[in-house]
Amino acid sequence: MKIDILTLFPEMFLGPLNHSILKKAQEKGVIKINYINIRDFTTDRHHTTDDKPFGGGAGMVMKAEPVIRAYESIPKTKAYTVMLSPQGRKFNQNLAWELSQKEHLILICGHYEGIDDRVRQLIVDEEISIGDYVLTGGEIAAIVIVDAVVRLVPGVLGDEASLVEESFTNRLLEYPQYTRPRNFQGLEVPEILLSGNHKKIDLWRKKESLLTTFFRRRDLLKKRGLTKEEKILLWQGFFELAMLIDEIPERSE
Numbered sequence: 001m002k003i004d005i006l007t008l009f010p011e012m013f014l015g016p017l018n019h020s021i022l023k024k025a026q027e028k029g030v031i032k033i034n035y036i037n038i039r040d041f042t043t044d045r046h047h048t049t050d051d052k053p054f055g056g057g058a059g060m061v062m063k064a065e066p067v068i069r070a071y072e073s074i075p076k077t078k079a080y081t082v083m084l085s086p087q088g089r090k091f092n093q094n095l096a097w098e099l100s101q102k103e104h105l106i107l108i109c110g111h112y113e114g115i116d117d118r119v120r121q122l123i124v125d126e127e128i129s130i131g132d133y134v135l136t137g138g139e140i141a142a143i144v145i146v147d148a149v150v151r152l153v154p155g156v157l158g159d160e161a162s163l164v165e166e167s168f169t170n171r172l173l174e175y176p177q178y179t180r181p182r183n184f185q186g187l188e189v190p191e192i193l194l195s196g197n198h199k200k201i202d203l204w205r206k207k208e209s210l211l212t213t214f215f216r217r218r219d220l221l222k223k224r225g226l227t228k229e230e231k232i233l234l235w236q237g238f239f240e241l242a243m244l245i246d247e248i249p250e251r252s253e
Contacts, residue, residue: 088127
């Protein structure tokens with residue numbers, strides 16, 4: 001996959017996108033990320049990229065010309081162009097999967113009060129928002145999208161099976177995870193995980209995943225629905241929690 005990012009601040013990406021899994025993916029040649037500085041495509045000596053909005057109003061607006069010139073400098077084959085915008089489709093795991101299927105992504109990062117709307121009309125395939133809050137610019141949103149998308153590209157992660165089990169892939173939050181030591185500050189790893197019975201472990205993990213989702217993100221269950229087996233597991237989880245409550249001693253007044 002090739003990713004081109006149009007930005008006023010390319011240096012903002014150098015730390016987050018050049019470490020860990022993203023760094024390895026680029027070293028292996030699975031992913032190629034380029035940063036295009038929009039200021040390099042201005043026509044005045046001050047490299048002006050913004051101007052006052054027509055009709056008046058507070059703030060400044062990014063000019064269309066340098067953004068379009070930057071875009072036109074990119075060799076494009078099957079490119080899909082995304083503009084980071086609060087007006088866009090809400091980013092989630094399903095959208096990350098969709099974008100991971102693209103051969104070439106172009107991300108446009110806005111600033112100030114936004115970008116001249118003619119950019120959207122001329123070159124943008126989709127607008128995407130990462131949430132209902134205000135950021136200083138589109139760079140942080142682009143980093144989030146690149147991180148979420150790249151890890152879904154085949155060959156990036158060492159264990160492809162982990163993609164199937166992780167949170168949001170099947171609209172369930174992930175079950176609790178444990179590693180050594182077996183006892184830490186008086187807290188023991190659940191006995192079932194030490195049993196070696198993989199069938200029982202799988203059922204325990206599914207039950208814990210259902211419980212976690214029910215108590216923390218019930219909206220995911222409403223969207224997803226439950227199979228008969230999952231409903232039984234969830235009721236078993238409720239029963240076990242009720243039994244634990246019975247074991248708690250009453251508070252002395």
